[in-house]
Amino acid sequence: MCGIVGIFDMQGGRTIDRDLLHRMNESQFHRGPVEGDLHLEPGLAFGHRRLSIIALEAGLQPLFNEDDSIALVFNGEIYNFRELRTELQGLGHTFRTPSDSETIVHAWEQWGEDCVTHLRGMFAFAIWDRPRRTLFLARDRIGIKPMHYAVLPDGMFAFGSELKSLLSLPNLKREIDPLAVEEYFAYGYVPEPRTIFTSAHKLLPGHTLTLRVGQPLPKSKQFWDVPFKPHLGMTDRDIEGELVVRLREAVESHLIADVPLGAFLSGGVDSSAIVAMMAGIGSEPVNTCSIAFNDPAFDESDYARQVAERYRTNHQCETVDKDDYGLLDTLAALYDEPYADSSAIPTYRVCQLARKRVTVALSGDGGDENFAGYRRHRMAMGEERVRSMLPLAVRKPVFGLLGKAYPKADWAPRVFRAKTTFEALARDLTEGYFHGVSINNDRVRSQLFSESFRQRLQGYRAVEVMRGYAAQSPTDDPLSLIQYLDMKTYLPGDILTKVDRASMAHALEVRVPLLDHQFVEWVSGLPSTSKLRNGEGKHIFKKALQPYLSDDILYRKKQGFSIPLAAWLRGPLLESMRRAVLNPALLDTGIFNAGYLKQMVDEHQARTKDHSTALWSVLMFDAFLRKNGAAAAA
Template identity: 90%
Template sequence: MCGIVGILDLKGGREIARDLLDRMNQTQFHRGPVEGDLHLEPGLGFGHRRLSIIALEAGLQPLFNEDETLALVFNGEIYNFRELRTKLQALGHVFRTPSDSETIVHAYEQWGHACVNHLRGMFAFAIWDRPQQTLFMARDRLGIKPMHYALLDDGMFAFGSELKSLLALPGLKREICPLAVEEYFAYGYVPEPRTIFTGAHKLLPGHTLTLRVGQPVPKSKQYWDVPFTPHQQMTERDMEGELIARLREAVESHLIADVPLGAFLSGGVDSSSIVTMMAGVGSAPVNTCSIAFNDPSFDESEYARQVAERYQTNHQCETVDKDDYGLIDTLAGLYDEPYADSSAIPTYRVCQLARKRVTVALSGDGGDENFAGYRRHRMAMGEQRVRSMLPLALRKPVFGLLGKAYPKADWAPRVLRAKTTFEALARDLTEGYFHGVSINNDRQRKQLFSDSFRQRLQGYRAVEVMRGYADAAPTDDPLSLIQYLDMKTYLPGDILTKVDRASMAHALEVRVPLLDHQFVEWVSGLPSDCKLRNGEGKHIFKKALQPYLSDDILYRKKMGFSIPLAAWLRGPLRETMQRAVLNPALLDTGIFNVAYLKQMVDEHQAGTKDHATTLWSVLMFDAFLRKNGAGTATMQQ
């Protein structure tokens, strides 16, 4: 696990400033505190920070092929590197190190750009092909590892694992992108391929990017997608048996390491399934860790303890104060752009705890996306059943009117909060799902933004991100479609970003077996009613795990990593929120309707309305501005 950076002169031959490349590299010191190195030649510079996981003494990068015509910088792990190594050696390739990194170099030699199709793992890498004067970059299929890049006005191209590495470039345009702001306040993060700045971008998951000296336009190409190809008819019993076999194989493939290894254990289905499979693979006790909250309404550590006792793991649990709100500025520094998922706070803490004993931790992320485990999946399918009974021409005026007339009853029991449901029913599946997952829906963003900012958007709406994916989706099954939308937006933009930054802040590598692409491909072909049945998500997953986990673990109400936002903003963060709303840097962006900001603060603190999610997104946007220098982060005109 590492941090990588690079600069390429697309005009050819200009010297790369060593001190600039070093500054870029050092911004990511936390990603690889063990060692680092630079490589410079005319027109090219590569930098690397290393966290040693495999081949501890032999993985220093940049790494070259035999005649040094190819140079590689790589972040991630290749889980099938031993099989690939054997195959490549049989084809005549000579290896100089036992590292998984060198496998990529020889795979590129053998198969060119198609090398990515042979790699099983999480990765973001760049290869400089000196004879072809070509830079080839790739990101893993699901977006587990990040890759940012920028094309500068002077013809220099730069890339880095984190956005902060590009912010070291004096030539990077740091104007705030209005479309990215619209997307952030809808999703709670800036979805790929955009970043908050106009001058920087993210490489999409499952894509490669190719640049050739003398040709300044990068060429992006998709090499993989979630197939959702239905399996030939199988009985449920057969599905359950094959699911467990494939899960066990995926977990076992992720256990390759030359350093201490363990797992996160929340006591939920996904993390418990990983620990279960780990316990069945080896003889030594599994190292597990979890965090507890001093407020029982947020604490699920008892369930983690039950799993740990059943499988006799070497378990560690620490209690965290539910009012652990002191990380706001730390998080802004980790994510480099606005990021509003408040579960980043406990995620940071559990990574901090895990790093005390292990260097690699396995996580259960991906289970909800694979098996339709989110509450919003159930809600969306309920709404879709109503849509299927009534044509859009009838639904739109009827439910649109009800949505406008029905009060926003945040204070009421969930069954009476029908406004969002009515609004969703007036839309098609994609827009209805977008409406349901938005942290601030269209109506709320309209109130939040100033008139002048809405004019800058020129009618652009964040739903276009989902519409683009829906139009290209390989399935027309409603449940599969919304799972696909999650895998393209929420999974890489929120979940995987959160875990990557929180873990790398502590030099911890996190692996996600449930997102092994071979496992994802197989699960995507399961019938939808095996994933969501009678209002119960993860149906087939839970059935398959019944011999391994108790019903208390499998069928209890999902809790998640929640924190008491509403109470924080009425209590200990009250003054912080007021300062943020009045921060000149925030107001100078021209983005916000200042009167509405103040109204929300007053209503929330009086307890008459719950604006916690919106106010938190504003608070984290303000933290981003302060962290990045208010004067240098300006709005694009």
């Protein structure tokens, strides 16, 4: 696990400043504190920071082939590297190290751009092929590992694992992208391929980018997508049996390491399933860790303890104050752009705890996306059943009118909070789902933004991100479609970004077996009715795990990694929030409607409305601006 950076002269042959490359590389020191190295030649420069996981003494990068004509910088792990190594040796390739990294070099020599289709793992890497004067970038299928890039005004192309590496470049323009702002305040993060800056981009998951000297920047090329190809003739019993076999194989493939390894254990279904599989594979006790909160309303540690006792793990649990709100500026520095998922705070803490004992931790991320485990999946399917009864031409005026007329009642019992449901029913599935997942819906964003900023958007709405993915979806099954949308937006943009930054801040590698691409491919082909049945998400997953986990674990109410955000913003964070949201520097951006910001603060403090999500998103935007200075606000 590492951090990578590079600069490539698209015109060819110019000298690259070593000090500049060094600053880029050292900005990501936390991703690889073990060692680092630079390589420079005319027109090309690579930098690498290393966290040693496999082949501890032999994985220094940049890594070269036998005649030094091909160079690699790589972030990630290749889980099938031993099988690939054997195959490539049979094809005549000679290896100089036992590392998984060298496998990529020879795979490029053998298969060129198609090398990525042979790799099983999480990865972001760059290859310089000097004879072909070609730079090749790739990102893994799901988007577990990040890759940012930019074309600079002088014709140089730069890339790095984190956006901060590009922000080390003095000639990178820091103009904020209005469309990215609209997307951030809708989703709570900036979805791929945008970043918050117009000049920088993220390489999409499952995509490659091939640059050649003397040629303009091409479009990235997709090499994989979630297939959603149905399996035929399988009974529930067939699925349950094969699911466990495939899950155990995915977990086992992720256990390759030459350093201490363990697992996160929250006590939820997904992390508990990973621990159960790990315990059945090895002879040594599994190292597990969890955090407890000093408020029972937010604490799941008893469930984690139950699983730890059943599988006799070496379990570590530390209690965290539920009012652990001192990380705002730390988070802004970690994410480099606005990021509003408040669960980043406990995620940071559990990574901090895990690193005390292990260098690699397996997590249960991906279970909800694979098996339709979110409450919003159930809500969306309920709304879709109503939609199917009436054509859009009837639904749109009827439910649209009800949505406008019905009051927003955050304070009321859920059964009386029908405004959002009416508004969703007036839309098609994609827009309805977008409406449901938005942290600030269209109405809120319209009031939040100033009139001048809305004009800059020229009618653009963040729903277009989902509409674009829906148009290319390989499935028209309603549940599969919204799972696909999650896998293209929320999973890489929020969940995997959160885990990558929080873990790398502590030089911890996190692996996600439930997102092994072979497992994802197979699960995507299961019938929707096996995933969401009778209002219960993860139906077949839970049934398959009944021999391994108790009903208390499998069928308890989903809790999530939440924090008392509304209470924080009325209590200990009230004055900080008020100062940030009403900060003149924030208002000087021209983005916000000052009157509405003040109204939200006053209403939230008076408890007449819960504006915690909107206020937190503004608070984190302000933290981003403060971290990146006045240039970012221009």
